[in-house]
Amino acid sequence: MPMDERKLEVLRAIVQDYVATQEPVGSKSLVERHNLRVSSATVRNDMAVLEDEGYIHQPHTSAGRVPTDKGYRLFVDRLSQVKPLTAAERRALHRFLDGALDLDDVVHRTVRLLAQLTRQVAVVQYPSLSRSRVRHLELVHLTASRLMLVMITDTGRVEQRLVELPGPVAEDDVLAIRRTVNEKLTGARLTETPKLIQALVEEAAAELRPAMTNLSTVLLETLVERGEERIALAGTANLTRHSLDFAGSLRPILEALEEEVILLKLLGEVDTSAALHIRIGDENEIVGLRATSVVSAGYGPSGDVVGGLGVLGPTRMDYPGTIAAVRAVARYVGEVLAQN
Amino acid sequence: MPMDERKLEVLRAIVQDYVATQEPVGSKSLVERHNLRVSSATVRNDMAVLEDEGYIHQPHTSAGRVPTDKGYRLFVDRLSQVKPLTAAERRALHRFLDGALDLDDVVHRTVRLLAQLTRQVAVVQYPSLSRSRVRHLELVHLTASRLMLVMITDTGRVEQRLVELPGPVAEDDVLAIRRTVNEKLTGARLTETPKLIQALVEEAAAELRPAMTNLSTVLLETLVERGEERIALAGTANLTRHSLDFAGSLRPILEALEEEVILLKLLGEVDTSAALHIRIGDENEIVGLRATSVVSAGYGPSGDVVGGLGVLGPTRMDYPGTIAAVRAVARYVGEVLAQN
DNA sequence: ACTGGCACTCAGTCTGCCCGAGTGCCAGGC
DNA sequence: GCCTGGCACTCGGGCAGACTGAGTGCCAGT
Numbered sequence: 107m108p109m110d111e112r113k114l115e116v117l118r119a120i121v122q123d124y125v126a127t128q129e130p131v132g133s134k135s136l137v138e139r140h141n142l143r144v145s146s147a148t149v150r151n152d153m154a155v156l157e158d159e160g161y162i163h164q165p166h167t168s169a170g171r172v173p174t175d176k177g178y179r180l181f182v183d184r185l186s187q188v189k190p191l192t193a194a195e196r197r198a199l200h201r202f203l204d205g206a207l208d209l210d211d212v213v214h215r216t217v218r219l220l221a222q223l224t225r226q227v228a229v230v231q232y233p234s235l236s237r238s239r240v241r242h243l244e245l246v247h248l249t250a251s252r253l254m255l256v257m258i259t260d261t262g263r264v265e266q267r268l269v270e271l272p273g274p275v276a277e278d279d280v281l282a283i284r285r286t287v288n289e290k291l292t293g294a295r296l297t298e299t300p301k302l303i304q305a306l307v308e309e310a311a312a313e314l315r316p317a318m319t320n321l322s323t324v325l326l327e328t329l330v331e332r333g334e335e336r337i338a339l340a341g342t343a344n345l346t347r348h349s350l351d352f353a354g355s356l357r358p359i360l361e362a363l364e365e366e367v368i369l370l371k372l373l374g375e376v377d378t379s380a381a382l383h384i385r386i387g388d389e390n391e392i393v394g395l396r397a398t399s400v401v402s403a404g405y406g407p408s409g410d411v412v413g414g415l416g417v418l419g420p421t422r423m424d425y426p427g428t429i430a431a432v433r434a435v436a437r438y439v440g441e442v443l444a445q446n
Numbered sequence: 447m448p449m450d451e452r453k454l455e456v457l458r459a460i461v462q463d464y465v466a467t468q469e470p471v472g473s474k475s476l477v478e479r480h481n482l483r484v485s486s487a488t489v490r491n492d493m494a495v496l497e498d499e500g501y502i503h504q505p506h507t508s509a510g511r512v513p514t515d516k517g518y519r520l521f522v523d524r525l526s527q528v529k530p531l532t533a534a535e536r537r538a539l540h541r542f543l544d545g546a547l548d549l550d551d552v553v554h555r556t557v558r559l560l561a562q563l564t565r566q567v568a569v570v571q572y573p574s575l576s577r578s579r580v581r582h583l584e585l586v587h588l589t590a591s592r593l594m595l596v597m598i599t600d601t602g603r604v605e606q607r608l609v610e611l612p613g614p615v616a617e618d619d620v621l622a623i624r625r626t627v628n629e630k631l632t633g634a635r636l637t638e639t640p641k642l643i644q645a646l647v648e649e650a651a652a653e654l655r656p657a658m659t660n661l662s663t664v665l666l667e668t669l670v671e672r673g674e675e676r677i678a679l680a681g682t683a684n685l686t687r688h689s690l691d692f693a694g695s696l697r698p699i700l701e702a703l704e705e706e707v708i709l710l711k712l713l714g715e716v717d718t719s720a721a722l723h724i725r726i727g728d729e730n731e732i733v734g735l736r737a738t739s740v741v742s743a744g745y746g747p748s749g750d751v752v753g754g755l756g757v758l759g760p761t762r763m764d765y766p767g768t769i770a771a772v773r774a775v776a777r778y779v780g781e782v783l784a785q786n
Numbered sequence: 787a788c789t790g791g792c793a794c795t796c797a798g799t800c801t802g803c804c805c806g807a808g809t810g811c812c813a814g815g816c
Numbered sequence: 817g818c819c820t821g822g823c824a825c826t827c828g829g830g831c832a833g834a835c836t837g838a839g840t841g842c843c844a845g846t
Binding site: 787788789790791792793794795796797798799800801802803804805806807808809810811812813814815816 | 817818819820821822823824825826827828829830831832833834835836837838839840841842843844845846
């Protein structure tokens, strides 16, 4: 059913006003602030219908209307047009990210920038191991039967793990292992390494096989346990900005934000497509976050997606602005990563 | 002036009751709950004096009394006796930390544990570079004129930085540098490395000198920029537990907690002595944290102090319990670090 | 199909009121 | 001289009632 044009216009106006003022909006102020070319009575009728259809809601009789999650969803899907970043914001984006020293720095700067631009809580996932490629593997002989494995990926991530060997191994053998492992694995996607390493174990000279086996175990563990693990967070103080929205319910939100697993889930939908995802209120699986919306996107060098980033705020948020910020930041981080 | 014994007893009772109930405490309930062996009228007189002396404060006429920062200070210094952890807490402490895989894991588990034990915000500083020793330096030849420096410390920290060389360097030369650098620096305190490296630069063969110079610069930078930098945080959700204390003023606290510099300052007093530090309310330099108290301690393997950890909560906190938890955790983390 | 008008509803605010917890002080007792 | 019981006083918090104003729904008229 093609929805009445004016009703949509009214919904858009309600969302805009409510986001701006944070107060239920009534028919009269609506016609004053937006030039809908009809009377308030007409608007009232439209509002009644919108309420029947579940797009808006009245906190109590004799109060104005507030958009429902469904209303925001319609707004986001059909009514909002992305508003581009201001020149100042664009400058900040470049200034902030260009000075980054290494991956850690890039991620930290990104998350702070995002929090600042959107004035909300920002989340940035480190480039996920499983989507990266091996740039280099280094083995450090700590003691006779103990190695440290250092893995450097093309996204700049560095992971290190201890490898306990079943018995002492000679320095030369370590060097040999190091060479072959690097020959075979460099450039490989991390997801392929288990197979490759399995092959290496089989090919290895008998005396090196136990060492190789342990090494492969550790590599696998690293992939599994650390695969997607790291996350940076900023802007939690911004939650207090909306104390009205979250009256008293700040607690579960803060708790959720402390669980890395949950944060990863938030960004989880960001798959290989770099498309923007928006989850509004109830659409959120995590119970504690039913009062919030999440805007997320994938990022990565030149179209590739190696990680996710996003923003979390009250359902009553400035969607066009937030979307623009998330999209711009994701894009630019991708460029920065591509340069390294 | 030796303060009247009973007045101290009254102050202690006030602190205990207020911490427990979070409500101003009056003379009557005081004599009921604690067996001070005098009447409420007498207690009232004592309270009047305590108020004159600035240890307690009356929010308004006809309300009970609340301890002031000065009152808490006296309580902490003279009136409280540390209450040991319960058996369950002690078990949790061991169970939590014994499974740690590597330094990252130790720090994360520690900070969560501390937050959980104290039900407050916990902060743990990673072992500071400047107080650690070099265990191994690794140079990875990424491209002809680009190295990656990986530094592993005896506390398990791993730092990596890119080194841009002035020109291409042969693989063999890199190996040579790697060997000499390791020979000279392994086991050295990081604070000594600048001197040592300076010596290395001077001794180096002419053709390696530029490479060595750049390497030394990066090492220095790492020390300076990353020296104390890393911090882990947990339990921010616990701030909402005390919504009464922080009514509305949650904002500045969250903001402060996001600034690593500020967190480091919090733990800053933790110097070479592993003694416990307590800062109560106003004693805090950071303006946003004037409503909070911080209990911190140094930790490290076998008496050495390599980093700080602590807890932040409302001035109205359970000092004896918090002190016990901080002390126990600091001690046990030290042991865990010593084992590696 | 839109508009103006009107009666109605109801959250929020303000007022006055009372209650009770808590105090300060004083006179008397150990 | 220190402690106690008693008493008058203060003041925040809670409750009830009145008022206000924003906002609605509906209806009759254009």
